[in-house]
Amino acid sequence: MEITKQNFVEQLPNITKDLKRSCFVGFDAEFTAILSDEKFKYRLFDTNEKRYDNIKTELSKIIMTQVGLTMFQYERDLDTYVAVGYTFHLCPQMVGDVHQSFVFQASTLNFLCKHKFDFNKFIYEGLPYLSKAEEEHIRQQLTDGTLFSNLSRMIDIGEEKEVQQYCSEVAKWLINSTDETIYLDIKNPILRYIVHNELRIRFPDVLTTDSLGNSNKVLIYRDKNVISATSASATVLEENLLSHLLGFSQIIHLLVSYQKPIIGHNIFLDIVLLHNQFIGPLPNNYSTFKKNITAMFPIIFDTKYISYEMAKMLTFNEVWKTNTLQDLYEFFAQGKCKKLENGVNLIRLSTPFGEKQSFHEAGWDSYCSGYCFIRLGHWAACENSGVYRPVGPREKLAALAPYCNKVNVIRGAVPYMNLTREDPPSHRPKLLHVKSIKERAIDVGKVATVLSGFGSIDIKPYGNRTALIAAGTQYTAEKILKQFKDSKEYRISFFSVYRHAPASRAVIWGGALLTGSIVIFLFHKRVK
Incomplete structure (x- = not known):
């Protein structure tokens, strides 16, 4: 349905x-x-x-x-x-x-x-x-007494004219008619809430309530103290409005x-x-x-x-x-x-x-x-x-x-x-590291095209001449490694942070230089 x-x-x-x-x-x-x-x-x-x-x-x-x-x-x-x-x-x-x-x-x-x-x-x-957060925001405005003024400010010119028309209709009824009640048919729930409150402010001696059997109609009694009629309390009006807004x-x-x-x-x-x-x-x-x-x-x-x-x-x-x-x-x-x-x-x-x-x-x-x-x-x-x-x-x-x-x-x-625990570890094979041998800047689009026939892969840059490859299956990864084992264009191996990360390489080269310097220094000292 x-x-x-x-x-x-x-x-x-x-x-x-x-x-x-x-x-x-x-x-x-x-x-x-x-x-x-x-x-x-x-x-x-x-x-x-x-x-x-x-x-x-x-x-x-x-x-x-x-x-x-x-x-x-x-x-x-x-x-x-x-x-x-x-x-x-x-x-x-x-x-x-x-x-x-x-x-x-x-x-x-x-x-x-x-x-x-x-x-x-x-x-x-x-x-x-309404989201839970929006509902809490609206309820807070009801508690603060600011929702009515906020709604009144936000209505457009056409709706403002409607509110004035309803108020004028009630004013004329109070002056020119002897009828004890009048109905206003207001389909828009927000406008109906505004009209209820506006009438109570402008005409404090009347009683407004929702018409029984028709929630679109506002029923107004001339006598606020009429027997067998009770005004819809502010709480009722607010809950009716919230029910509509929540939808x-x-x-x-x-x-x-x-x-x-x-x-x-x-x-x-x-x-x-x-x-x-x-x-x-x-x-x-x-x-x-x-x-x-x-x-x-x-x-x-x-x-x-x-x-x-x-x-x-x-x-x-x-x-x-x-x-x-x-x-x-x-x-x-x-x-x-x-x-x-x-x-x-x-x-x-x-x-x-x-x-x-x-x-x-x-x-x-x-x-x-x-x-x-x-x-x-x-x-x-x-x-x-x-x-x-x-x-x-x-x-x-x-x-x-x-x-x-x-x-x-x-x-x-x-x-x-x-949703209730830590996510599982990766089920993909280890990343592959690819380095361009001939080109000074690796073209990841070209590499992706070359490798596309091996199976599902993704590739992203990892420096000027290098990139990382994620393979969908272990079979795909091993197939790529085997095919490019002796390639003169690309060097491909399993990715190792120790071997391939820029920081690690810097540490390795720095260590090598330091070790070499010490060896040369000691050798030079011994010769002397």
Whole structure:
């Protein structure tokens, strides 16, 4: 089901109920930009900390425009999973001195257009949201009594005229009419809050309250002391306003409250954006970022990483072609490995996400991530017991526990990000050191072209005539060393800090010169 600001309030009780009943939640997001510049290119040299440092500034300009959540509920009697899916459309907001901004890349626009992204829903119907830091800032203004004045200052000329028109309408009613009540229909929640407060300041003898059954209407009583009517307290007005401003953040609060396991596919960028958009600005320290994420979402599974590790248990003819989400989902959905199909649960999607359920639509991708998680969990549990049989959700989660909070890292020095512990050591071979013999200045582009046929590599300068090479596999590294063993153009060897670092070389040469000087001095003295 698609959720916008038109149906969010109505559907919030159902979303809450579905989330509470779920055993785990599929998650996916679509962004406003893709990090495609050269400086954001994934490199085999990268540690996770280095990669985080490279992208944190740029990611602070990017937002999630669409979030998919699929709640997987287990029906024990039928041994069936019912998947209840939601696609939330989000749009940044300006409230008081909180100005949310973002960048839309042209390449991303092309990508979203290709996949039929609905920009009207994003702009006109997208849900507002606040990060934890922004919410605290707004609440502090409510405590200080400064929010009303901040909101009043920030409204545009058209909205200011609307407020004046509503006040004039009430003034005329008080003078010219004998009716005991009047309604004002104000759809904009921020404007409605401003009008409530403005009327109370200008007309202290009237009573204003929200109209029962229609939250858009402001009901005004002529007599402040009218029996059976109570004014909406300032606290009620503030909470109503906050509820609107929080929007989708209320769903984030529910996820934090219920502590359901979060299932995604290749979610490194997703969780960085989760922090920036719903916790607060990305911290400078990588370890602080990880602590902040796990404090809110303590159980995260990445099916990209799980499938990469578990693929090692299948033969070449049994395993999936690639572990992209689409290939992995189709592998399990089409039963391409028969031995993994014994005793599997039925997974039923309760309602379609839309007319065209397609990949790169956040809701559908969240469903596919959870679907693959169930199949991988069934396989892992059956391998543990040695029998392929029906398996419940608790046993699946227990079987996949070794993969919990390990997030896939694309083309990096380490295989995954560990959210709760230190990241693992590098799984790549030792770096190679290359020195140009013929040229006084090494051309890294030329070297990369020469070595490209040996396998996956990255190269970076390491002085005027030297560079470092990171190879994807030990086989690639050894193949390069063997091929260039007697090369007259490049000297390539395993990198050694002692041999190749400039400081080390300076120490070695300095030591050699000092030793030579002492030897000459002693020899000269002895001759004398």
